[in-house]
Amino acid sequence: MNLTLREELKAKKQAYVQDEILATAAKLFADGGIRGVTIDDIASSLGYTKSVVYYYFKNKNQVLWEIFTKIHDAWWADMETLVDTDDAPDAMLASMIRKHALNVLDRAAWSAIYFRDQGELTDAQQKVITKRKREYDQLFKQVYQKGVEQGIFQDIPTTLVVNSIIGICNSTPAWYKSGGPLTPDRIADYYASLVLDGCRVPANS
Amino acid sequence: MNLTLREELKAKKQAYVQDEILATAAKLFADGGIRGVTIDDIASSLGYTKSVVYYYFKNKNQVLWEIFTKIHDAWWADMETLVDTDDAPDAMLASMIRKHALNVLDRAAWSAIYFRDQGELTDAQQKVITKRKREYDQLFKQVYQKGVEQGIFQDIPTTLVVNSIIGICNSTPAWYKSGGPLTPDRIADYYASLVLDGCRVPANS
DNA sequence: AGAAATTCTGACCCGCGCGTCAATGAATTC
DNA sequence: GAATTCATTGACGCGCGGGTCAGAATTTCT
Numbered sequence: 001m002n003l004t005l006r007e008e009l010k011a012k013k014q015a016y017v018q019d020e021i022l023a024t025a026a027k028l029f030a031d032g033g034i035r036g037v038t039i040d041d042i043a044s045s046l047g048y049t050k051s052v053v054y055y056y057f058k059n060k061n062q063v064l065w066e067i068f069t070k071i072h073d074a075w076w077a078d079m080e081t082l083v084d085t086d087d088a089p090d091a092m093l094a095s096m097i098r099k100h101a102l103n104v105l106d107r108a109a110w111s112a113i114y115f116r117d118q119g120e121l122t123d124a125q126q127k128v129i130t131k132r133k134r135e136y137d138q139l140f141k142q143v144y145q146k147g148v149e150q151g152i153f154q155d156i157p158t159t160l161v162v163n164s165i166i167g168i169c170n171s172t173p174a175w176y177k178s179g180g181p182l183t184p185d186r187i188a189d190y191y192a193s194l195v196l197d198g199c200r201v202p203a204n205s
Numbered sequence: 206m207n208l209t210l211r212e213e214l215k216a217k218k219q220a221y222v223q224d225e226i227l228a229t230a231a232k233l234f235a236d237g238g239i240r241g242v243t244i245d246d247i248a249s250s251l252g253y254t255k256s257v258v259y260y261y262f263k264n265k266n267q268v269l270w271e272i273f274t275k276i277h278d279a280w281w282a283d284m285e286t287l288v289d290t291d292d293a294p295d296a297m298l299a300s301m302i303r304k305h306a307l308n309v310l311d312r313a314a315w316s317a318i319y320f321r322d323q324g325e326l327t328d329a330q331q332k333v334i335t336k337r338k339r340e341y342d343q344l345f346k347q348v349y350q351k352g353v354e355q356g357i358f359q360d361i362p363t364t365l366v367v368n369s370i371i372g373i374c375n376s377t378p379a380w381y382k383s384g385g386p387l388t389p390d391r392i393a394d395y396y397a398s399l400v401l402d403g404c405r406v407p408a409n410s
Numbered sequence: 411a412g413a414a415a416t417t418c419t420g421a422c423c424c425g426c427g428c429g430t431c432a433a434t435g436a437a438t439t440c
Numbered sequence: 441g442a443a444t445t446c447a448t449t450g451a452c453g454c455g456c457g458g459g460t461c462a463g464a465a466t467t468t469c470t
Contacts, residue, residue, distance in 0.1 A: 006438085010446080033324055035240035038427055049449060054429070115379075116321055119238055157387060159380070160395050167376025168369050174320075175368050182362060190365050194403035215416075243457055254419060259459070416467070423460080430453080437446070 018056050020046065022070065025063050030109035034064060034120040064117070065125055071110040072132055075103055079139050089147030090200065094192040096140060101169045101188035108173035115170045137162050144199070153199045165195055223261050225251065227275065230268050235314035239269060239325040269322070270330055276315040277337055280308055284344050294352030295405065299397040301345060306374045306393035313378035320375045342367050349404070358404045370400055 024045050028037045039060055043050045057063050082096055104111040118129055140162045147153035168191055176187070229250050233242045244265055248255045262268050287301055309316040323334055345367045352358035373396055381392070 006445095013446095031324060033238070033240065033322075035238065035427095036324070039429085040427075050428090051430095051449060052447080055447070059429070060427095117238075119236060119241070156395065160387065160392065163376060163380050164373050164396070164399060167373045167379075169372075171368060171372025171375065174372075175364070182365065187365065190361065191369070194369060194400070198399035198402040218416095240457095244459085245457075255458090256420080256460090257418060260417070265458070412470090414467105414469075417465080419462105419464070421461095424458090426456095426458105428454090428456105431451095432449105434449070435447085437444100439444075440442090 014056060018066075021053060021056060022063065022066055026067050026107075026109045026113060029064070029067070029117070030112045034060075034113075034117050061122065061125075064113075064120060067110060067113055068118075068121065068125070068129055071107065071114050072129070072136075075100070076132070076136060078103060079136065083139050083143070088152075089143050089150060090152055090196060093140070093143050093147065093199075094196055096143065097165055097169070097192040097195055098188040100165070101172065101191050102184055104169050105172055105176060105184045105187070108176070111170065112173050137166070140165060147199075152201055154201055156199065161195070161199060165191075168194070219261060223271075226258060226261060227268065227271055231272050231312075231314045231318060234269070234272070234322070235317045239265075239318075239322050266327065266330075269318075269325060272315060272318055273323075273326065273330070273334055276312065276319050277334070277341075280305070281337070281341060283308060284341065288344050288348070293357075294348050294355060295357055295401060298345070298348050298352065298404075299401055301348065302370055302374070302397040302400055303393040305370070306377065306396050307389055309374050310377055310381060310389045310392070313381070316375065317378050342371070345370060352404075357406055359406055361404065366400070366404060370396075373399070 021042065025037075025042045028041055028045060032041070039053050040050045042063075043053045053063070057066075078099055079096065082092065082099055085092065087095070118126055121129065141158040144153055144158050144161055148155050172187060176182070176184075226247065230242075230247045233246055233250060237246070244258050245255045247268075248258045258268070262271075283304055284301060287297065287304055290297065292300070323331055326334065346363040349358055349363050349366055353360050377392060381387070381389075
């Protein structure tokens with residue numbers, strides 16, 4: 001009778017273990033490379049057996065794929081809520097940059113994978129991710145374009161601007177060490193101001 | 206009698222084939238990942254047999270290592286000659302950014318490997334590369350610091366500035382398609398002006 | 411031409427990592 | 441407490457890629 005209830009509980013448990021596996025997989029993948037990390041590594045790093053991982057995931061590719069979709073979905077949701085405010089383009093772009101930078105640092109391992117290891121996915125999967133990344137970039141581009149039309153941003157190819165933003169933010173995990181004087185917040189602030197100073201139409205002097 | 210002459214010729218021939226192998230290896234590595242590309246792939250991509258590659262290189266790691274050292278040496282030489290001029294810090298930084306951006310685009314495959322696949326090297330090799338990268342960054346930092354002292358650059362942590370520069374430039378190959386309206390030169394110019402606008406102390410208004 | 415060095419070949423070994431499977435142990439349900 | 445579902449185990453098959461090796465083909469020197 002509590003059929004559905006039971007399945008619900010089961011699903012919750014499984015989701016928990018899956019998340020656990022994904023988290024350590026991401027950490028290992030990030031600094032061992034996808035192919036450099038075996039399912040055994042992931043499992044034993046959690047005190048499990050390889051088979052356990054295969055009980056919760058179809059194969060290695062699915063583990064990777066979930067990492068991609070989860071991180072993207074989270075970022076996308078964040079960015080969409082930001083775009084929905086009615087701030088001025090410069091303020092909005094600044095908070096988008098800040099948000100993206102913070103997100104990247106917040107889950108550095110996942111980010112590294114997301115931007116570095118797309119090539120390890122299936123061709124079909126790659127297409128999906130490429131499309132989603134384009135949509136994500138599009139959010140930035142629209143805001144920038146709006147700013148150009150309002151005369152507060154220089155008329156630079158949006159591709160260039162947006163890729164610079166993404167490029168700067170994504171490079172952070174490569175050098176950032178927590179514990180230093182540079183907090184994620186300061187870094188994010190700096191990125192935002194760097195880009196905005198470089199884009200804004202100079203006040204007539 | 207022409208013993209030394211003969212060895213010289215041999216060396217020259219071998220160097221030629223080695224370069225050939227390195228070039229295609231770099232191309233394949235760049236978009237297949239180091240582990241995703243077999244020695245067979247490299248060889249047959251040149252009409253060779255696997256054994257030929259092993260005749261010219263000790264093992265896969267050596268191929269990779271040569272890619273790292275060659276690209277670094279070239280970049281380092283370029284940057285050192287730039288630093289040796291006595292331009293003002295802002296002009297010098299601008300040309301350094303331009304040069305780096307152009308270098309990255311000029312050998313996109315090599316660059317991608319250099320910045321993405323350091324983890325595939327030996328621990329000892331990684332240390333060497335890390336050190337060399339730091340020295341390279343140091344060239345930028347010194348110029349920036351000089352600019353700060355002369356009051357033409359804002360007093361921002363140099364790490365932040367330099368990593369932004371490197372981050373932007375290195376992200377270019379990820380999206381750049383040759384043949385579009387955006388030439389490498391325009392891109393390099395944009396990067397230079399973006400960073401400089403973001404760093405320069407605003408003229409007193 | 412014959413010897414010696416150089417380049418190339420193809421078959422082979424070996425370890426490792428993915429993924430499978432039958433079976434066991436642990437919970438839950440009735 | 442028997443039955444069913446859920447979770448876990450460990451052994452195994454298998455392909456693939458790195459690297460070796462003995463020797464063949466080719467070039468170079470005398």
